[in-house]
Amino acid sequence: MSRWRIGVPVGVLAAVVLAWFSAGPAPVANTANGNGIKPFGISDVPGRATALFPGATGTRWIRLGNVENFPILVRTVTATAGKPVDSRGRAVPACPAASVKVDALAAPVTVPGNGTADVALTTHLLPGAPDACRSVTFPLTYTGTAVKP
Amino acid sequence: MRKISKRSAVVLGAAGAVVVAGVAYAAWTSTGSGSGSVTSTTSADSVISSTSTGTALYPGGTTTFKVQITNPNAYPVVVNGISAGSSNAVGGCAAGTVTSAVPASTPGTIAAGATGEYTLTATMSGDASDACKSQTFTLPLTATLSSNA
Numbered sequence: 001m002s003r004w005r006i007g008v009p010v011g012v013l014a015a016v017v018l019a020w021f022s023a024g025p026a027p028v029a030n031t032a033n034g035n036g037i038k039p040f041g042i043s044d045v046p047g048r049a050t051a052l053f054p055g056a057t058g059t060r061w062i063r064l065g066n067v068e069n070f071p072i073l074v075r076t077v078t079a080t081a082g083k084p085v086d087s088r089g090r091a092v093p094a095c096p097a098a099s100v101k102v103d104a105l106a107a108p109v110t111v112p113g114n115g116t117a118d119v120a121l122t123t124h125l126l127p128g129a130p131d132a133c134r135s136v137t138f139p140l141t142y143t144g145t146a147v148k149p
Numbered sequence: 150m151r152k153i154s155k156r157s158a159v160v161l162g163a164a165g166a167v168v169v170a171g172v173a174y175a176a177w178t179s180t181g182s183g184s185g186s187v188t189s190t191t192s193a194d195s196v197i198s199s200t201s202t203g204t205a206l207y208p209g210g211t212t213t214f215k216v217q218i219t220n221p222n223a224y225p226v227v228v229n230g231i232s233a234g235s236s237n238a239v240g241g242c243a244a245g246t247v248t249s250a251v252p253a254s255t256p257g258t259i260a261a262g263a264t265g266e267y268t269l270t271a272t273m274s275g276d277a278s279d280a281c282k283s284q285t286f287t288l289p290l291t292a293t294l295s296s297n298a
Binding site: 039040043052053062077100133135139143 | 185190222
């Protein structure tokens with residue numbers, strides 16, 4: 001008698017658990033880094049950036065690269081500007097790295113499996129940038145996060 | 150109302166734990182990284198030219214004349230100031246015979262690729278020699294400008 005009483009709720013709960021898993025994200029095979037999605041790449045799209053001047057807002061197109069064979073949803077991308085250099089690659093200490101700001105990715109972007117997606121980030125050269133910031137290049141470091149949709 | 154037995158409660162708890170574990174497992178995440186750059190534009194010098202010579206001067210007399218300042222840059226500029234002017238020597242008339250004062254203000258913004266016009270006042274020295282009759286005087290001027298985006 002007691003087995004029957006127990007058996008019914010276990011069967012119901014098992015069904016609930018199975019339903020939860022089927023409604024959630026599909027499991028994926030383990031990848032090269034063991035238990036998650038391989039890191040995705042972030043790089044500049046050549047030639048697609050606005051030359052900045054004080055107070056200007058421009059765009060910096062970047063390319064998100066997905067080496068997995070399934071789509072990923074890139075949720076965040078941020079960029080940090082480093083110390084600028086002149087046309088000969090020499091440091092320009094009078095131009096602070098903080099003169100440039102790059103906005104974070106405005107909205108999530110889906111990158112197809114084994115594919116790329118291009119997206120624009122908004123860039124700013126602050127109004128008070130000194131003369132030393134003319135004709136310089138600010139290196140950017142990108143970081144981002146993604147999930148399997 | 151039928152009571153839930155102890156064994157049923159244990160099964161309920163275990164099943165709940167499985168559900169929680171399933172939710173945590175569902176989040177497959179990844180990170181991305183990369184590098185890039187943005188550049189700043191350069192600046193080009195403006196040119197000041199005369200657009201109106203004003204009325205003919207005589208010793209001790211004054212006149213207004215107009216100058217035009219070009220902005221060859223891809224961004225708007227504001228004129229911070231225009232220097233005082235002093236005439237070059239011409240045809241036996243001594244240098245400095247005609248002068249122009251620093252204008253009290255140089256209002257307005259010159260749009261990218263546009264020009265701005267400013268009115269200056271010139272004065273001929275009271276002891277100008279006869280050699281200064283019927284001459285055209287050139288007054289070198291310098292303007293200082295700043296980006297104004």
